[in-house]
Amino acid sequence: xxxxxxxxxxxxxxxxxxxxxxxxxxxxxxxxxxxxxxxxxxxxxxxxxxxxxxxxxxxxxxxxxxxxxxxxxxxxxxxxxxxxxxxxxxxxxxxxxxxxxxxxxxxxxxxxxxxxxxxxxxxxxxxxxxxxxxxxxxxxxxxxxxxxxxxxxxxxxxxxxxxxxxxxxxxxxxxxxxxxxxxxxxxxxxxxxxxxxxxxxxxxxxxxxxxxxxxxxxxxxxxxxxxxx
Numbered sequence: 001x002x003x004x005x006x007x008x009x010x011x012x013x014x015x016x017x018x019x020x021x022x023x024x025x026x027x028x029x030x031x032x033x034x035x036x037x038x039x040x041x042x043x044x045x046x047x048x049x050x051x052x053x054x055x056x057x058x059x060x061x062x063x064x065x066x067x068x069x070x071x072x073x074x075x076x077x078x079x080x081x082x083x084x085x086x087x088x089x090x091x092x093x094x095x096x097x098x099x100x101x102x103x104x105x106x107x108x109x110x111x112x113x114x115x116x117x118x119x120x121x122x123x124x125x126x127x128x129x130x131x132x133x134x135x136x137x138x139x140x141x142x143x144x145x146x147x148x149x150x151x152x153x154x155x156x157x158x159x160x161x162x163x164x165x166x167x168x169x170x171x172x173x174x175x176x177x178x179x180x181x182x183x184x185x186x187x188x189x190x191x192x193x194x195x196x197x198x199x200x201x202x203x204x205x206x207x208x209x210x211x212x213x214x215x216x217x218x219x220x221x222x223x224x225x226x227x228x229x
């Protein structure tokens with residue numbers, strides 16, 4: 001399920017990368033690091049990493065990750081419950097009983113290639129916003145109904161809302177920028193013509209956040225780590 005995510009093995013646990021119903025934290029047994037400030041080696045078990053949605057205790061730390069012990073999946077248990085995976089299987093008349101780890105990886109690659117710009121061709125930071133977690137009764141449905149949103153139930157009170165759908169619904173109200181735009185393939189991805197400054201991008205991002213907050217009463221959080229001068 002994590003096939004074709006750009007990046008490195010060492011970076012994967014820091015943000016607890018995830019996609020299509022899977023998070024890398026579900027597969028990690030131990031992370032070995034070197035703390036370059038305290039000048040000592042440390043080993044962190046899964047619980048020590050405090051993995052959360054797109055976050056971990058490894059974030060913003062003085063750690064160099066040099067080894068990860070993964071939990072191997074001997075039983076070849078696959079996760080095909082994600083909606084876009086189910087749609088792909090149905091649209092391509094695939095037999096669920098014949099799907100294995102390799103064929104599932106191929107499915108994920110095909111889906112990603114169809115909806116996400118290739119970073120080797122169009123530089124981008126991937127998903128620029130996290131899917132917000134919010135109390136369902138706090139969502140403003142004056143402009144759009146619940147049925148028009150993508151919502152995953154967490155418990156009886158909280159839900160996770162698909163940020164891509166929120167942006168898709170309000171992007172027609174955003175001002176045009178000659179150097180920055182939302183990818184036509186996926187609304188979570190911002191692309192530029194390489195002429196935009198960091199300040200320009202922040203201005204455009206804040207416009208998106210303001211419009212989503214105004215429309216849905218939902219605060220979007222930027223996913224990439226921002227480094228400023």
